[in-house]
Amino acid sequence: MEQKRQRMTHQRSVILEEVQRCQDHPTADEVYERVRKRLPRISMGTVYRNLDVLVSSGLIRKLGPDFPQMRFDGDTRDHYHMTCIGCGCVEDMGIPPQDDTVSQLETALGKLTKHGVFGHRLEFFGLCPDCREKKGYLLEEVQEIPSSEEEQEHGAEGE
Amino acid sequence: MEQKRQRMTHQRSVILEEVQRCQDHPTADEVYERVRKRLPRISMGTVYRNLDVLVSSGLIRKLGPDFPQMRFDGDTRDHYHMTCIGCGCVEDMGIPPQDDTVSQLETALGKLTKHGVFGHRLEFFGLCPDCREKKGYLLEEVQEIPSSEEEQEHGAEGE
DNA sequence: CTGTTATCAGGAATGGTTACTAATAATACA
């Protein structure tokens, strides 16, 4: 399973340039619109394909829904969730959040409020008990799937 | 604009029961499958409609992508983002995260690692400068849109 | 009961994304 080496096409480099140019966070169709001004014949599929290539080679990052489906929770109390990157299931965190950490976070948030921030969300990624049992998972597949969620954000840390 | 008062239909109560029964976090189609065992003629549209009604009346919660589109970032350095609940844009947080808060968070995370957690994501919600300018926004529309993102999760706090 | 009308089932439409295919062009190397 050797990775086929990839070519630098005109389309790919233009897409990269356009994503890097501004410091905003364009959606795929916004990238498409920008690129189309320079390459009027480019297709949406090419944009999506190259964005993925660029993400997996680390040249850009993907922000976005980790899983596209909405989920519902009959428990309306405040609690944290862990999304399993193995199977995509969502579990309540068995361990209650460290209160001091959270309150520090909220204190920091308070300072940010005057800058327009008034809410946050903290979510966890990991492996559910079922997926943990299927050993070797961590070593094999984990690197592939979450090229978008694993190391993606800010504070995400490897073990 | 008085809200039309809602009826308690058989379908609605069954959907509520099924979401509340287990403590997992079903997707809409999983709810559909469960409900269908009791109401074989129910339709997917009914499930979606009622899930939304139940969410907005506070009986259940919605977890899920706040915005369904992926976004891309040409800046691969670690940094936080704020999603504007007014227009949906994503901005870099002007203010760097408080290091002590983040390190505390990661310390707490370390403890969780042995429970299968090995990553997290922290994102912020707020109003971008453009939307902040359109005053009254906060008072008018904010309550409607984020019935799902505003107070939804764990640590989300009002100002 | 009865009239009003919120809600229903069914199906079509939408939006974002991915998959397929024959044609094209980037690169290794002769």
Add this chain to the structure above:
DNA sequence: TGTATTATTAGTAACCATTCCTGATAACAG
């Protein structure tokens, strides 16, 4: 500098989750 190999392309169809539309049904106020 050709030429062969094959990754990549444009275009289009398929996909999936969700929303919208319709005439029929049923909840419930009076």
